Amino acid sequence: MGLEQYKGDMEMCCRCSACKFIPMQRVSGLQYANVCPSISKYNFHSYSGGGRLNIGAAMLKEGFNYTDRLLDIVYNCQMCGACGVSCNYAMDMEVLEPINEFRIKCVEDGKTHPALDKVIAGLRKHGSTVPVTGKRGDWASGLNLKDATKEKVDVLYHVGCLTSYDKNLQKLAKATAKILQKAGVDFGIAGDAETCSGGRAYQMGYKEDFLTQAKKNMAMIKKAGVKTVVTACADGYQAFKVLYDKFDLKGGLEVLHISEYIDKLMRDGRLNRGRKSTSRSPTMTPAVSAGWVSRGYTGKGKRFRGTGLSSTRRRSTGEARTASMSRLGMFSRAFPV
Numbered sequence: 515m516g517l518e519q520y521k522g523d524m525e526m527c528c529r530c531s532a533c534k535f536i537p538m539q540r541v542s543g544l545q546y547a548n549v550c551p552s553i554s555k556y557n558f559h560s561y562s563g564g565g566r567l568n569i570g571a572a573m574l575k576e577g578f579n580y581t582d583r584l585l586d587i588v589y590n591c592q593m594c595g596a597c598g599v600s601c602n603y604a605m606d607m608e609v610l611e612p613i614n615e616f617r618i619k620c621v622e623d624g625k626t627h628p629a630l631d632k633v634i635a636g637l638r639k640h641g642s643t644v645p646v647t648g649k650r651g652d653w654a655s656g657l658n659l660k661d662a663t664k665e666k667v668d669v670l671y672h673v674g675c676l677t678s679y680d681k682n683l684q685k686l687a688k689a690t691a692k693i694l695q696k697a698g699v700d701f702g703i704a705g706d707a708e709t710c711s712g713g714r715a716y717q718m719g720y721k722e723d724f725l726t727q728a729k730k731n732m733a734m735i736k737k738a739g740v741k742t743v744v745t746a747c748a749d750g751y752q753a754f755k756v757l758y759d760k761f762d763l764k765g766g767l768e769v770l771h772i773s774e775y776i777d778k779l780m781r782d783g784r785l786n787r788g789r790k791s792t793s794r795s796p797t798m799t800p801a802v803s804a805g806w807v808s809r810g811y812t813g814k815g816k817r818f819r820g821t822g823l824s825s826t827r828r829r830s831t832g833e834a835r836t837a838s839m840s841r842l843g844m845f846s847r848a849f850p851v
């Protein structure tokens with residue numbers, strides 16, 4: 515693991531700049547062509563996915579000489595993975611993973627960003643990446659939900675940081691719990707014992723903090739004997755499903771996004787839609803790849819379609835494709851093949 519693992523990928527970059535734009539096969543107009551928020555703002559190659567790979571490759575060769583400008587480039591990436599999707603239309607290489615590893619290297623070398631340090635300080639203190647108001651499980655008061663840390667349940671509903679503490683989003687958590695109750699699901703929440711999945715910390719480069727969170731979560735899940743985790747938190751979904759697996763922490767845990775789980779309940783006849791709705795509900799798209807989703811529940815033989823890549827493709831190292839592929843689910847919906 516580490517940046518060295520991606521030396522070949524970074525050196526493979528041919529500086530074609532495709533990672534700055536929506537793939538040519540999909541773009542529908544000049545006004546929609548830009549895909550990378552970083553290069554769109556800074557308009558200098560170093561701020562693109564390819565630029566970051568070029569810098570990473572050079573630093574592996576010449577040594578890590580940190581400057582303010584270099585750190586500005588490292589931390590002004592949104593980690594959205596769009597560059598990797600565009601690049602992979604032509605190139606068989608990782609883009610987001612080395613960018614993430616570069617950031618991890620910066621954190622390991624003590625070159626952190628003050629704003630992110632603040633978020634991580636909150637995570638270490640409160641187990642949350644958002645400001646904490648009240649207790650984490652307060653949103654569930656009056657719903658008579660099972661405490662998964664004390665009672666045996668089939669399903670753990672992982673609510674996530676923002677939904678736990680944001681007054682408006684708490685309505686979503688309540689509505690979700692009511693739907694699960696209506697379907698007769700034997701589920702519980704961890705309430706005040708719930709802690710952040712750690713996925714956001716990983717994207718910020720704080721790998722050790724991610725691992726701390728992941729181990730805490732998996733210890734609680736194993737102790738509770740839970741076999742399935744359901745979440746509406748896109749970041750938590752990617753962490754539980756992809757990152758925990760990447761670090762051999764997931765075991766046989768089934769991880770489903772709430773939209774997948776509700777779809778399953780409807781197909782099993784445990785829920786019905788009631789009156790027909792013609793509106794389309796906005797959802798936070800889970801950032802999980804076609805490949806990974808196809809191993810979980812996707813409905814009757816349905817698979818999310820990728821962008822033309824094999825969803826089961828593996829790196830020669832045998833490591834499962836994770837973060838950059840993880841965005842394919844998002845893009846495959848935006849640009850269906």
Ligand code: SF4
Binds near residue numbers: 526533534564565600
């Ligand atoms: S990262 Fe991929 S798309 Fe971007 S410049 Fe390099 S080879 Fe081209």
Ligand code: SF4
Binds near residue numbers: 553
């Ligand atoms: S991850 Fe997103 S912001 Fe970062 S270089 Fe790639 S496209 Fe740009």
